[in-house]
Amino acid sequence: MTSSGEQRLELTWFNKDKALIPTETGRYGYTWVDPRDPRYCETRTLVMDEYVEGEQAPKEGGVVYSERADLEPTTDNLLVLGESGDVLEALTRVPELRQKYAGKIKCIYIDPPFNTGEVFGESYEDNLDHSIWLTMMRDRLDHLHKLLASDGSIWVHLDSKENHRMRLLLDAKFGPGNFVSEVLWQKADSGRNDSDRINAAHDTILVYRKSSIWEPNRFPREEADNERFQSPDGDPDPWWDDNPTGPAKSKKRQHPGIYGIQHPVTGEMKYPSPGRGWVFDQSTMLAAMSEYADYRLDDVVDVRDRADRSGLPESKIRGDVRDIVLAEPLESAQGKVAARYAKGNWPIIVLRGKCGQGGGLGRKSYIPTTGRAVTSWWPNSEVDHNRAAKAEIRALFPKGARFETPKPERLLERIIHVATEPGDLVLDCFAGSGTTAAVAHKMGRRWVACELQESNVIRYIKPRLSAVASGQDRGGVSVRERETTERRLKPEVVLPEGITSPGDAWSIESALNRASRNMTAPIDLTDVISKAVRADQRSDEPTLDDSEAAELCRLLAKLPAETVREMDFLPLVKKAVVDQIKTERLPDEVNWRGGGGFQVAHLAPACFDYDPDLGIVTMTEAAQDPALLAASIAAHLRFRLTPEDRHFHGARGAMRLYATRDPLTPEYVTSLVSHLEDGECLTVASTVVLDGAAEALRKARRGSRVVHIPSDLFTVQTKGK
Structure with a gap:
């Protein structure tokens, strides 16, 4: 219960209060430990390896390039080999990395283990106990929340295996109010018959925002999206008849959009449905209705009706909101409506039916200028399917091993488009075959990718991203293959009147191309078609002249698409018509020309170990490396490394850090302090601290301290306590 008495649901599981540490390098194997265990608490930094880069190829003549092909390739990208929990902790806690990434990631896409119980060759084992899976994901979401931008x-x-549990984890970390959607991706391109259960044809992608600031980018509008927009009244801008009302709920007082409007043809008072109000303010509604007839605002308010429609008591109904009623006789208004309809280009509020006789009110809704809204159903016809994803991998690695569970590039292209802009940061801590990073790179986004298994990095991710940078990757979203319906007119072709686009022409041409040679056209169409049907089948010459063929084109363009598809014409007719409307497919569009680069890194080895039976913290062999030990101490104590400094290993404000395995004596301390500037103090971390050293440091420079390695670094539960 909360302090207000509100009950909150909480997901609980076995060992929820415990932490997990990896027990097998490069595999999903974990052991439960106390959250204070040094093996869990140690912050491991990243070791930078090679930098891979490529050059952007110049444009070639005769090739069609998209706007994306002109984006500046990104160079500030990071590929890390290591366990995701430790890598994410490094990004959020190591000062240099925290400054660069914490609160800066615009889009996080993760494809974590589905926990299906399957083993996918050498790629990974997807088989974790539910409690382990929940703890693993909870801890990673903690880090991801810190990394995500507001x-x-x-x-x-x-x-479906863990989707419902993940939803609760995301609610707990990001808040239920920041849930955006469950996107359904149609992953299968055909049904399977080898199962006795209901086959899963889709995956779920849970979408959460960091805060209400986030807004999705819309999809570009396509020609098919605008088919419903027409102009029956001669309006220069196509529109469709939309709902003139919108949500209008208020708990305290009647919404001002709830009132009556008298219809100028039927005389009936029209009201919004309960819980809704007129979408425009009253002055706009009055001006629109006044184009049809004379109107005024009436002071008479039907209090009971408005209370019912508002869902409020009558005491909450406003007296200052009036109805819009006719200011002239109904018969006179009807005449004016007929004249206004005949004039064309009707007002924003439409009277439904012929000359408004339908009795309803509508609203002109124009083609949006902001693109198409994002929906939650993503069919594979738009973003590809599993089989296409595997084909992309085979094309990249024709002689290599097969990655079992890749995702198609078009799927990630859509996610990244909706969630980011060029130059934004994208993160994937379960990189798999590297699809997220590859697509982000080709879309001009910066990226961070992390992968647990070294074999995946070596076989797939690094070669794939190297091919992207060098411009050798021509698959996936590198090139947009045009759809068959994306056409342009052939040279010197002018469309007949009534056919407005190459797409319309192609629709007719393709229907004719599919027509049978032995069927005749349906009767009762026109004399032109009848003449064509009766043509001499033995002639090699067209039986229609140009004007007749053009007329036939116009007739076909006006018919429903299904009717055209079912029509069968003689070959001679087809030739005469097609010559009038010949089109060709648009050339493919190049989106990527190579360029940019990425830093390869790996997770630094652990410098500390712990024996829980003895309660003893020990140092590993890796700690023998002075530079690695200094980096580990700096990361753990939140110091920024200062390789440019001749004397000290790190800095945090005015505090300097020095880490050593040498015995720390009072004389050693005095020597170190002599290199400090005025106002600076010092933290010395040493594996051996001799008597008097700590006191000598405090006296030499106020605010300084000595840290013993490792006993002063960790707070652990020793045996017997």
Whole structure:
């Protein structure tokens, strides 16, 4: 219960209060430990390896390039080999990395283990106990929340096995109010018959935002999206008849959009449905209705009706909101409506039916200028399917091993488009075959990718991203293959009147191309078609002249698409018509020309170990490396490394850090202090601290301290306590 008495649901599981540490390098194997265990608490930094880069190829003549092909390739990208929990902790806690990434990631896409119980060759084992899976994901979401920008979003890709549990984890970390959607991706392109259960044809992608600041980018509008927009009244801008009302709920007082409007043809008072109000303010509604007839605002208010429609008591109904009623006789108004309809280009509020006789009110809704809204159903016809994803991998690695569970590039292209702009940061801590990073790179986004298994990095991710940078990757979203219906007119072709676009022409041409040679056209169409049907089948010459063929084109363009598809014409007719409307497919569009680069890194080895039976913290062999030990101490104590400094290993404000395995004596301390500037103090971390050293440091420079390695670094539960 909360202090207000509100009950909150909480997901609980076995060992929820415990932490997990990896027990097998490069595999999903974990052991439960106390959250204070040094093996869990140690912050491991990243070791930078090679930098891979490529050059952007110049444009070639005769090739069609998209706007994306002109984006500046990104160079500030990071590929990390290591366990995701430790890598994410490094990004959020190591000062240099925290400054660069914490609160800066615009889009996080993760495709974590689905926990299906399957083993996918050498790629990974997808088989974790539910409690382990929940703890693993909870801890990673903690880090991901810190990394996500306030206007960022996280996309979690799962199937039905753990989807419901992940939703609760995301609610707990990001808040239920920041849930955006469950996107359904149609992953299968055909049904399977080898199962006795209901086959899963889709995956779920849970979408959460960091805060209400986030807004999704819309999809570009396509020609098919605008088919419903027409102009029956001669309006220069196509429109469709939309609902003139919108949500209008208020708990305290009647919404001002709830009132009556008298219809100028039927005389009936029209009201919004309960819970809704007129979409425009009253002055706009009055001006629109006044184009049809004379109107005025009436002071008479039907209090009971408005109370019912508002869902409020009558005491909450406003007396200052009036109805819009006719200011002239109904018969006179009807005459004016007929004249206004005949004039064309009707007002924004439409009277439905012929000359408004339908009795309803509508609203002109124009083609949006902001693109097409994002929906939650993503069919594979738009973003590809699993089989296409595997084909992309085979094309990249024709002689290599097969990655079992890749995701198609078009799927990630859509996610990244909706969630980011060029130059934004994208993160994937379950990189798999590297699809997210590859697509982000080709879309001009910066990226961070992390992968647990070294074999995946070596076989797939690094070669794939190297091919992207060098411009050798021509698959996936590198090139947009035009659809068959994306056409342009052939040279010297002028469309007949009534056919407005190459797409319309192609629709007719393709229907004729599919027509049978032995059927005749349906009767009762026109004399032109009848003449064509009766043509001499033995002639090699067209039986229609140009004007007749053009007329036939116009007739076909006016018919429903299904009717055209079912029509069968003689070959001679087809030739005469097609010559009038010949089109060709648009050339493919190149989106990527190579360029940019990425830093390869790996997770630094652990410098500390712990024996829980003895309660003893020990140092590993890796700690023998002075530079690695200094980096580990700096990361753990939140110091920024200062390789440019001749004397000290790190800095945090005015505090300097020095880490050593040498015995720390009072004389050693005095020597170190002599290199400090005025106002600076010093933290010395040493494996051996001799008597008097700590006191000598405090006296030499106020605010300084000595840290013993490792006993002063960790707070652990020793045996017997």
